[in-house]
Amino acid sequence: MAKIVTEISDELKTFIAEQKIFFVGTAAEEGRVNVSPKGMDTLRVLSSNKVIWLNLTGSGNETAAHLLKKNRITIMFCAFEGKPMILRLYGTANIYHDRDKKYHEYIDLFPKIVGARQIIEFEVDTVQTSCGYAVPLMEFKEERGVLKSWAEKQGEERLKEYRKEKNSLSIDNFETGI
Template sequence: MGKRYEKLSQEDRAFIDAQHLFFIASASNNGEVNLSPRGYDCFRVIGENEAIFMDYAGSGNRTARDIEAGGEVTVLFVSFEKQPLNLRLFCKGELIDKHDDYARSLFEGSDFSGMRRFVKLHIYCVEHSCGMSMPYYEFKGERNDLREWCQDSDEERRLEGYMQKNHTPPDLSKYKK
């Protein structure tokens, strides 16, 4: 059975810091739920009820659109090693400019190429569940594909256009029954 808490503990923070992957789900008034995996060292806990992550260009821009529409965000960290645990953060999001000095200082030494913005998370509930059905996986390293694509696209002056194009939600009415 899951347990719910009002804030992150020191153990939660250590668990989050040790993860190489997290999943972010978001939804807004249109009823569709978006779910995206995120890699890289791009997530920081900045308080008992606050975190921030670097939002890179990639497939679309759904999380930001849902946040702009006042939607909810859930972040999931999963242990694939050692002790099983699923850690969920239920949040409201806030979009922060990619040039924000404070946010950048949290990621000193990071590559900001291809980053759209920072997303600040205001955590209102922390949930633990057992994770005992999760398989074991071994982390072998990060993929540099997205970073390389962003750098190449930026050098060819295509990246800004790509991000602008994906800021507008697509018309999904033809997919609804």
């Protein structure tokens, strides 16, 4: 049965820390709905109602574009190992870039990852758990190193150019703040 509360409990913080992947869902008033898988060591629970994650350079930047249009967001975690559970966090979010003070307040909470693009600060207003009985059991093998290797090969200057070219507009032509 689904349970809805207003805060992330200590038990749920532990569950979040154990997950290898999470999914971010956003949508503007018009255009496409976006769901992005996120991984690596890029998410931190700061309090019972605040989460941040380090958003890395990728092929698109839909999350940022949607948040600038309408800052609602959902993050979902699924237990692929152990006890079944689905956890959804609902709320609003702000985006911080290297040019922003808040980015620099948060960046040291993460390992240094070449290709860091933004930090998303998420104010959680609703927390929902559900059974997850239909989520398959899967064994974690290892993190993929492809994104990290690609970003390191590019270097910071080429990554800035890549972001200007590939990450400044969404697929619906919304600005991303890059």
